[in-house]
Amino acid sequence: MATKHLIGLLLGMEEDWSRTFEELVRRLDLRIEHGGETHRYETERITIEPFDLRAKPRYDLVVDRLAHWYYVPREWLKKVALMDGVYLMNNPFTFQSMEKHAAYCAMMRLGLRVPETWLLPQKSPPEDARFAYTADRYNQPFDLEEVAGRIGYPLFMKPFDGGAWVGVSRIDDPDELRRCYDESGQRIMHLQAAVDFDVFVRSLSIGGDTMVMRFEPDRPQHDRYQVSHDFLTAQVGQEVTRIGRIVNAFFRWEFNSCETLVTGDQVHPIDYANACPDVSLTSLHYYFPWAMKALLRWAVFCTTTRRPMRINLDPMRWFEAADEERSYEDRLAACAELADEYFDQQVYEEFCAEHLGHLDEVTAELIADRWFDDLLVETVRTTFPEHEHEKFVAHYRGLLGAWLEDQPLTQPRG
Numbered sequence: 001m002a003t004k005h006l007i008g009l010l011l012g013m014e015e016d017w018s019r020t021f022e023e024l025v026r027r028l029d030l031r032i033e034h035g036g037e038t039h040r041y042e043t044e045r046i047t048i049e050p051f052d053l054r055a056k057p058r059y060d061l062v063v064d065r066l067a068h069w070y071y072v073p074r075e076w077l078k079k080v081a082l083m084d085g086v087y088l089m090n091n092p093f094t095f096q097s098m099e100k101h102a103a104y105c106a107m108m109r110l111g112l113r114v115p116e117t118w119l120l121p122q123k124s125p126p127e128d129a130r131f132a133y134t135a136d137r138y139n140q141p142f143d144l145e146e147v148a149g150r151i152g153y154p155l156f157m158k159p160f161d162g163g164a165w166v167g168v169s170r171i172d173d174p175d176e177l178r179r180c181y182d183e184s185g186q187r188i189m190h191l192q193a194a195v196d197f198d199v200f201v202r203s204l205s206i207g208g209d210t211m212v213m214r215f216e217p218d219r220p221q222h223d224r225y226q227v228s229h230d231f232l233t234a235q236v237g238q239e240v241t242r243i244g245r246i247v248n249a250f251f252r253w254e255f256n257s258c259e260t261l262v263t264g265d266q267v268h269p270i271d272y273a274n275a276c277p278d279v280s281l282t283s284l285h286y287y288f289p290w291a292m293k294a295l296l297r298w299a300v301f302c303t304t305t306r307r308p309m310r311i312n313l314d315p316m317r318w319f320e321a322a323d324e325e326r327s328y329e330d331r332l333a334a335c336a337e338l339a340d341e342y343f344d345q346q347v348y349e350e351f352c353a354e355h356l357g358h359l360d361e362v363t364a365e366l367i368a369d370r371w372f373d374d375l376l377v378e379t380v381r382t383t384f385p386e387h388e389h390e391k392f393v394a395h396y397r398g399l400l401g402a403w404l405e406d407q408p409l410t411q412p413r414g
């Protein structure tokens with residue numbers, strides 16, 4: 001019996017990764033024998049239209065890069081997760097309700113080294129007729145400088161639910177503190193101790209796979225991920241990987257990026273509620289083929305094995321594993337085990353070894369192909385101003401060429 005699995009793509013403006021992923025699925029032309037069935041796979045871009053809440057979707061799994069800002073598909077995702085068992089890589093219920101703040105709290109509770117963080121009442125009150133009375137009775141006057149003094153300078157003020165560096169300020173003294181707070185208006189802000197770090201690490205997780213990358217947040221978009229291989233000790237590298245997987249398994253996010261600041265051998269997670277991260281060719285460059293392979297592996301694994309999507313959280317098991325009596329290392333190891341269990345890590349790896357052994361080769365052939373070079377050129381043309389086209393085409397060709405040379409299976413592009 002043949003079963004066809006339809007992988008739906010919810011896309012915004014991107015063409016680069018989506019076309020690469022579609023092409024990879026097409027070229028692989030998989031037929032996987034599993035559970036007495038022959039499994040086949042297709043992709044389709046999902047369109048937006050009125051929907052009957054009882055309608056049956058055709059998709060088995062959806063990769064979403066749209067619903068974080070467009071709320072019609074967001075509500076459709078909730079419907080297909082609740083009613084139709086469609087597998088979503090990020091749990092829409094936690095992703096949309098758990099902002100940075102909730103993620104900080106949960107990870108502090110698990111014992112991670114989240115920098116000291118306070119939440120401040122808004123500078124400008126919410127517009128609600130009840131506010132004046134409530135504030136008069138219950139809001140305590142507070143001394144902002146005193147709070148900052150407890151945390152210590154330098155510190156960061158940033159929105160409790162932020163993203164894309166909007167409203168984030170580094171603060172070195174009380175004058176800046178007052179000015180930033182005045183400017184924050186109605187946003188709820190955190191004050192967070194600044195970590196004096198040696199290395200900024202961003203780890204991208206897709207399902208059971210995580211890529212730990214050196215990151216330079218102050219550089220332009222195309223130059224943030226650094227091609228760098230041995231920038232962490234094995235132990236710190238493992239810790240960073242574990243932290244990302246723990247966050248993801250805890251919240252049921254399977255397509256997420258996690259930012260950690262490494263000082264000596266201490267790892268401080270600062271930003272890890274980034275579900276549906278950017279995986280564009282122009283951002284990920286050298287790491288782009290890795291992301292395409294990971295997305296494919298996880299989508300094929302989940303659909304073939306009919307992995308049930310976890311809608312509910314299970315925080316108590318995590319809190320027990322991370323018992324405060326235990327050392328940091330023991331808490332982390334116990335949580336990492338729960339993460340492995342969540343991702344079904346061993347089964348996943350065996351599945352990939354058994355059924356997707358040729359993925360590396362097919363991906364390398366695709367990246368070396370004229371088809372991909374045309375896409376690269378087109379992507380540069382639509383991303384950068386004209387006078388930079390030549391420079392960036394050479395830049396990305398160089399990085400993807402370097403990736404190809406690092407692959408054991410293929411010859412470098414001639």
Ligand SMILES: Nc1ncnc2c1ncn2[C@@H]1O[C@H](COP(=O)(O)OP(=O)(O)OP(=O)(O)O)[C@@H](O)[C@H]1O
Nearest residue numbers: 115156162163164165166168192193194195217271
């Ligand atoms: N506690 C901290 N210590 C040191 N640097 C920090 C700290 N918090 C934030 N930063 C710096 O500020 C930047 C933005 O902060 P953060 O990642 O929390 O905000 P964001 O709005 O989610 O940004 P982005 O979307 O770029 O990740 C970080 O990339 C880092 O360079």
Ligand SMILES: [Mg+2]
Nearest residue numbers: 165259270271
């Ligand atoms: Mg960040």
